[in-house]
Amino acid sequence: MNTKSRLLQLRENEREVRKNLIINAAVKLFTQKPFNQVSMRHIAAEADISPASIYRYFSDRDELFVEAFFREGKDISETLFKLLQDNINATIEDVAVVFVDYLLDHDNFFQMMAHFMLDGDINQKALERFNAAERCLLDVFEQTFEKMGARDNVRLYAHAFFACLNGILITFRKYPGRSDQEVRKHMHRLVSLIAGAFREAVR
Secondary structure: OOHHHHHHHHHHHHHHHHHHHHHHHHHHHHHHOOHHHOOHHHHHHHHOOOHHHHOOOOOOHHHHHHHHHHHHHHHHHHHHHHHHHHOOOOOHHHHHHHHHHHHHHOHHHHHHHHHHHHHOOOOHHHHHHHHHHHHHHHHHHHHHHHHOOOOOOHHHHHHHHHHHHHHHHHHHOOOOOOOHHHHHHHHHHHHHHHHHHHHHHHO
16 A cells, blocks of 8 residues: 555544544434434534534534434344344244343433434435434334234334334333333333234234
8 A cells, every 4th residue: 555545544544533423422412412402513512523523524413313323223223133144933022122122231322212203303315314224123023023924014013013112111211119120121021012912913
């Protein structure tokens, strides 16, 4: 590699580092505040860069949110797909437990997702990418229902199942007077109950 190529590589590496610092700052703020209360100026301050500099990396807050959501959400989709690939006998209960455990162990991503569900309103371009990221997650649920024999309304089942699991997380993740272990155990019982109900519905 010649000197010019090395310099270009160093600049690209520096750009990626700065971009990730901005995304990290955005994730932190999107988990702490409702989506519509976070501005590019707030994110720039958190990332310790000038407000003008942040626009070299992201055109607006919506694009930045979706980039943060995509990065944080990619891992959960891959985790669930791996479960289905590595274990041909994986059940809908297994998928539900892994989903809930992941979000309990990655609370920042769950809070960011919850804040957006309650208050989010993004432009069309950003929405298209957000929907693509969400579809990757719903595809896992859809595959699970197809494996169970569902042929009609499979996407509808996936949406309903996704909503039920998120409802359990919102309702019980901060269960008063219970330890983290007790909360997790209770959620496992609830998601197994929900999974069983969906199995019967598919039949």
